[in-house]
Amino acid sequence: MKTLSHVNDLAEHYDLVVIGAGPAGMAAATLAADKGAQVLLVDENPTFGGQIYRAVSSTPLKDRALLGADYWKGEAIGAAFSQSQADYFPGATVWQLSPELELGISSGGRTAVLHARRVIMATGALERPMPIKGWTLPGVMTAGAAQILLKTSGVAVSGKVVLAGCGPLLWLIAAQYLAAGKRFDAILDTTPRGNWRTAMKDLPGFLTSPYLAKGLKLMAKVRRQAKIISGVTALAAEGEGHLARVRYTAGGREVVIEADHLLLHQGVTPNINMASASNCELEWDDAQLAWKPKLDDWGNTTVPGIAISGDGAGIAGAEAAAERGRITALDALAGLGIISIAQRDEQAKPIRSELNRYDRGRVFLDRLYQPAQQFRVAGEDTIACRCEEVTGGQIRKAVTTLNIAGPNQLKSFLRCGMGPCQGRLCGLTVSETIAEARGSTPEAVGYYRLRAPVKPVTLAELASLKQSETEIRTVARG
Amino acid sequence: MTNNFDFAVVGGGLVGAAIGYGLAKRGLKVAMLDEGDVAKRASRGNFALVWVQSKGLGMPAYATWTRRSSDHWGTFARELEERVGFSMAYRRPGGFHLCLSQDELDRRAANINRLHNQGESEPYRIDVLDGDEIRRHLPEVGPEVVGGTYCALDGDVNSLKLFRALHEGFAVEGGHYRSGSLVQEIAGAQGGYALKTDEAVVHADRIVLAAGLDNVRLGKMIGLDVPVRPLRGQVIVTEKTEPFLDMPLSTVRQTDEGGVMIGDSQEEADDYRVMRPGINAVMADRAVRMFPRLANLNVVRTWSALRVYSRDGFPIYQESPTHPGAFVASCHSGVTLAAAHADLLAPLLAQGKLSSDLDAFSSRRFHVSATA
C-alpha cells in the first residue's frame, strides 16, 4: 500500500474508493487492488484496523493473550492490506459522497474532491446509545471506549469501575480487562430475563455457530472473577461535575454504589449516517432493532455504484465482515470490467459458504441480547440528544401535544439531532421514543434525513471547492 | 375523533400554521391537515429573516403587505410567546445586504432606486453605504466588501422556534393538527367542503389551501390555477460560536443558539434532496470574504429547500370564483409574512371574504390576456 498524508497526494479518479479501514474495508481494498483495480482506502483513524482490530499493527500491548486470539486475526488482514497496491489515506474523513460518486475528502484542514467509479462503504458499527440519567457526566463512557483505550494506548480505566449493559461485546471487554489485571466493582447485566424465552426457538441454529464455544468460555471466565448482578431494570449515573455514584434497580431493589467510572454498552448497530446522507434507502431490522441499508446479494445499495459491507450493512461480526468485504469487492471488479460475471460468481462461492457459517445462530444472539425498552428510549429527565441536550420528557411532550409524526419534524421543533454528531448518538433513541409515545413502531416513525457534510468540514474548505459561473450567479445577484 | 370543522387549513408549514393559529385564536374550530414526516418542507429550510428591504419591486402592494407584516411582527411575537411560554428570539435591529464587487453594489443601488420610484407603497429608508461605512457598523467585515445597503426595518427570528410556537399556539387554541393527512380529493358538499385523506374525510365550512408547491395540484380541485414553481435555495450552518454579529445580513446571520447560517442561493430546480457542492462553495467563499474570521468554523449541516415561487415572485391570495369559501394562500417569505398571515389574513378568512386591498394578489393577474 501507499500511505498518503495530504489531500494533494490523492489522484483525481479512482476505480474504487473504500471508506473505512476495518476488516471489511481492508479485505475489499486488498482483493480489488490485487486484481489490478486502482483503489483508495480512506479512514478517519490514525491507524488501520477499524474498531475491532483497532491499532492491531501498533498496539503497545505486548502480552498477546490479553486481547485474545480473535483480535490478532486482524494482523493477517492488515498485513495483506499493507502488501497491496492500494492507496491508503489515514486520518482523513469523507464528508460527502454524492450520487454521482464524487467524494469530498478532508484531512488536516484541507479538502479535495475526487471521483470514483465504484464506492464501498465499510463504515462499520457504533455502540447502541444507552440513554440513562446522568450519562453525560464525565466518568461515564462506553465500554467500547474503554476497550479502545486499552488497544491503542495500553491504558485501562481504573479505580471504582462499574460495567453495565448487555451484549456479547460486554463480556469480551470484561474478559480483556480482567486479563489485564483490572477489576470491576460490579457488572450490571441489563439483559431482560424474558429474552431467553424468545431466543430459545433460535437456539438450534446457534448450537452450530462458531461463536458459541467462544462466548460460553468468555462468560464463564468473567463469572468466575467478577461480581455480576443480573436482572438490572433501572440505571442512573449521579455526581456533581463527575460521576460519583451509580444507582440501579435489580430484583425490585434499588441500590446505590460509589463509582469513579461507569462503562455502558448494549450492543452495536450499523453506522448508517453516510449511507443515509448519500440517499441510500434504509430499512428497519426488527431483530437487531436498528436501521440498516437496503442491499442486494452483493452489498449494493439503492444508489448505483455504492455498496456497503461489514457491520455497516447489518451486524454480523468481524470475521463475517472481511468476507462480506470480499463479496462487495468482487462485484465492484465485475462492474469495473476487470473480471467477468462468471468469474465473480465462481470466486464468490467459497466466500459465501464461509459467510453462511457465521450467519448461523446470529438470530439467537440478536434476540438474546435485545436491550430492554427502558434502556432504548429516553426517560423523563434523561438526555436523548447529547449535543443539543434534549430530554425524553421534552420529546414525549412535543409528540403528544403537537401530534408529531416523526424525527424530522421533531428535529425542527426541538433541535435534537442538529448538533455536530448529526444524530449518530440519538437517532435510534429518538425514533424509538417517538414510536413509544405514539404507540407506533420505529419503522413507521422513520429516521432523520441526513445531509452532507457527514463529518464537519470548515467553511474555508467548502470555499476552496470549484465554483462555476452559473453557480456564482445563483448567489451573487446584487 | 371529530371530522367536522369551521375551517380546514391544508398544509402545516409556516403559512398554514400561521393562518391556522390566527383562525383558532379567533374562536374557530380548525383542522390543520399536513403531510407526513418527510415532505418538501420549505418551512424547515428557510433563512429566518423578517425582511423588508428590496421587497416588492414590480408590485407596490407586496411592498406594503411586507411592511405591514414587519411592523406588526413585534406585537404578533409578544402575543404568541405569551401563549406558548418561550422566546422566539425575534429582533428588529435593522439589517444589511453586503456586496463584494462594485458591479454588485451598482445593481443593488439601481434596484433600490427603482423601488423608491415605483410609488404607491409607503416610502421607507434604505441607505446605500460604502465599504468603510459598513465596517464602521460591523467591525468584523473584511476588506473585500465594497459596500452594501442598510434598512432599519429589517430583523430576524429563530424560525424553527417560530414554527414550533405557531404549532403550539394552534394547539393551545384548540386547533386539531393531523399529520400524514395528504389531501387526495376535495369535494364541494352541502354547505361546505369534504377533504379526503388516507385516514379520514374531513368536513369544513370553509377551507384554505396553504400547501406550498402542492397548491398547484390542490388548486385545480377548487377551480383555481395556482402558478407556483420551486426555486431551490441552499443553506449552510456552522457549529455554535461565540456571539460576533448582533444583526442579520441578507446572506449571513448568527442564531440565538450561536450557529452561523449562510445563504442564499436561487436556482430553478425541483429536487429538494439534491445540493450542488459548487453553490455551497460560492456561499462559503462569499461568507468568508465578508467575515474572514469565519474561515475555520466547522460546517455541521447544509441543506436545500424549495421556495414557493409564483410566476412574478409575489404571493397569491384568493377566493375561488367557482368554490365560494375555498381560498388559496401561496407565497415564499413565510417567516416575514407570518404576522400578516396570523393577524391580517386570518381575520378576513374567518369573516369569509378577502378585502379589496388584497385584490392585487389574485391569480387573475396571470390571466389578463386570457380573460380580456
Added chain:
Amino acid sequence: MFQRLPDPSGSPVSFTLDGRPLEGRQGDTVSSALLAAGVETCRSSAVSGEPRAPYCLMGVCFECLVTIDGVGNQQGCLVALRPGMQVETQIGRGKRELAR
C-alpha cells in the same frame, strides 16, 4: 482514574495542555493521552455549559472536542498525538471562539 499497563512499549511524546507540559506515548490519540494523564473533562457543553468528557473514543460522539495547535473543536480521539502539540481544553467556553 486511568492507568497505563506496566508494559512500556512506545516512546514518550511531549506536549502541552493549557500551557502545562505533559507526556503521552507514541500511539496515543490526543484524547487517550489526556485521559492517561488524568484529564477527563475537556470542554463545556455549547448549550448548558455542563462539563463533558470523551465518551465513545471512535469519532462518533463529538464529546472529546479540544483546541489543537490553535484550532478549536477538534475531535481529540481521531488525532494522533505528535511531539510539541499544544492542546487546550475548552472548559468555560462551550461555544467556539471565532478566532480559533
